[in-house]
Amino acid sequence: MAISQLQIHNIRNLRQVSLHQFSNINIFFGANGSGKTSILEAIHLLGMARSFRSGNTRTLVTHGETQCTVYGVSTTDSKPGGIPLAIQRSLNGDVLIKVGGQVVRTTAELVEYLPVQLLDATSFELLSGPPGARRQFLNWGVFHVEQRFFPVWQRFQRCIKQRNKVLRHGKLGDAELAVWTRELALAGEEIHQYRLMYFEALAPLFREIMRGLAPSLAGLELRYRRGWDKSLDYNEALRASSQVDREQGYTHAGPQRADIKVSIDGFSAADTLSRGQQKLVVCALKLAQGQLMTEHQRRSCTYLVDDLPSELDALHCRLVCDVLAEMGSQVFITCVARADLANMWPEGAKTQVFHVEHGQISKVAG
Numbered sequence: 001m002a003i004s005q006l007q008i009h010n011i012r013n014l015r016q017v018s019l020h021q022f023s024n025i026n027i028f029f030g031a032n033g034s035g036k037t038s039i040l041e042a043i044h045l046l047g048m049a050r051s052f053r054s055g056n057t058r059t060l061v062t063h064g065e066t067q068c069t070v071y072g073v074s075t076t077d078s079k080p081g082g083i084p085l086a087i088q089r090s091l092n093g094d095v096l097i098k099v100g101g102q103v104v105r106t107t108a109e110l111v112e113y114l115p116v117q118l119l120d121a122t123s124f125e126l127l128s129g130p131p132g133a134r135r136q137f138l139n140w141g142v143f144h145v146e147q148r149f150f151p152v153w154q155r156f157q158r159c160i161k162q163r164n165k166v167l168r169h170g171k172l173g174d175a176e177l178a179v180w181t182r183e184l185a186l187a188g189e190e191i192h193q194y195r196l197m198y199f200e201a202l203a204p205l206f207r208e209i210m211r212g213l214a215p216s217l218a219g220l221e222l223r224y225r226r227g228w229d230k231s232l233d234y235n236e237a238l239r240a241s242s243q244v245d246r247e248q249g250y251t252h253a254g255p256q257r258a259d260i261k262v263s264i265d266g267f268s269a270a271d272t273l274s275r276g277q278q279k280l281v282v283c284a285l286k287l288a289q290g291q292l293m294t295e296h297q298r299r300s301c302t303y304l305v306d307d308l309p310s311e312l313d314a315l316h317c318r319l320v321c322d323v324l325a326e327m328g329s330q331v332f333i334t335c336v337a338r339a340d341l342a343n344m345w346p347e348g349a350k351t352q353v354f355h356v357e358h359g360q361i362s363k364v365a366g
C-alpha cells in the first residue's frame with residue numbers, strides 16, 4: 001500500500017498543503033517548528049482517524065479554525081488507481097470518515113486501507129511504559145493479519161463490560177453472571193489463540209531483524225503473557241478468580257491483562273537497555289510487524305518515522321534505513337538537515353526529498 005496523493009487542510013501550521021508523486025522513501029527536512037511532524041501527524045490521521053500526539057482536536061486544528069481535513073489516495077497492487085480516503089475532525093467533536101467517497105461509521109472500517117506504523121522519539125515507551133501499549137501493539141498486528149479477530153474482540157469487550165456490571169451489583173445476578181462468564185470464557189480463549197499464533201510468527205522475524213540491527217543484544221528474549229495462569233484454560237481461570245472478582249467488583253483474569261515481556265539475559269529490557277538500544281528493539285518489533293503483514297496479506301504498511309537520529313548513532317540509523325528500504329514499504333521520514341538522512345539509504349533505494357519551511361512544502365530535485 002502506498003499513498004499517491006495527500007491534501008492537508010488546517011493541521012497545526014499546515015494551512016493548505018497538496019502533495020503527490022511520492023516515492024518509496026520520502027524525506028522531509030526543515031528547521032525546528034517548520035511542520036515536519038505535522039505532516040506525519042496528518043498521515044496518521046488519514047490512516048487511524050486520530051493524531052499520535054494529542055487526543056485533543058483543539059491542539060491539532062490550526063488556531064483560529066474550526067476543523068481540519070486530510071484527503072489522500074491509498075494505492076495497492078490490486079487497485080493501482082487507488083482508494084480515496086478522507087478524514088475531517090471538528091472542534092465540536094464531529095468526526096467524518098470517508099472511504100472510497102462513502103461515509104463509514106467506525107475507525108475499524110478505515111484502518112485496513114492505510115495501515116500506519118509510527119517510529120518516533122517516544123517509541124521506547126513501548127518497552128518501558130504500561131502494558132496497555134504492548135497490548136495495543138499486539139492487537140494492531142493480529143487485526144491486520146487475522147480477519148476473525150476483530151468481531152471476537154468486540155464480543156469480548158461487550159461481555160466483560162456486562163460481567164463487571166453484574167459483579168458490581170453483588171449477589172443478585174448469579175444466573176446472569178454465569179451467562180456472561182461462559183460467553184467471556186469463549187471469547188477470551190479465542191482472542192488468546194489468535195494472539196498466540198500471531199506472536200509465534202512475529203518472534204522469529206523480530207529476532208532476525210534484531211540480529212542485523214544489534215548483534216550484541218543476542219540475549220534478548222520476547223515472551224507473551226496471556227493474562228491468566230497458563231496452567232489453566234480461561235474458563236478455569238475465571239472460576240479460580242470468581243471470589244476475588246465478586247469482592248472487588250471486576251474481572252481480574254483475562255486477555256485484558258495480556259502483555260509482552262522483553263528481557264535481556266534474564267533482566268527486564270526496559271530497566272537494562274540504553275535509550276538507543278530500547279529504540280532499536282522497538283524499531284525491530286515494528287519492522288517485524290510490517291514484514292509479517294506483507295507475508296500474510298500481501299500488502300505493506302506505511303512507516304512514519306520522526307527524527308530517527310534523535311537516539312541513534314549514524315551506524316544504527318543506517319541499519320534501520322537498510323531494513324526499511326529492503327522491505328519496500330512506503331516511508332515518510334523527517335530530519336532537521338538534509339544531510340542527516342541523505343546518505344543513509346542503500347544504493348538503488350527510491351527516495352524523494354521535500355523541504356519544509358513555515359508550513360509550506362516544496363519538492364527538492366535530485
Ligand SMILES: Nc1ncnc2c1ncn2[C@@H]1O[C@H](COP(=O)(O)OP(=O)(O)OP(=O)(O)O)[C@@H](O)[C@H]1O
Nearest residue numbers: 012013032033034035036037038059060061062063
Ligand atoms: N494548533 C496549531 N495552530 C497553529 N500552529 C500550530 C498549532 N500547533 C502547533 N503549531 C505550530 O506548528 C509548527 C509545526 O510543528 P511541528 O511539530 O510539525 O514542527 P517540526 O518541524 O516537526 O519541528 P521539530 O524539528 O522541532 O520537531 C510549530 O511551529 C508549532 O508551534
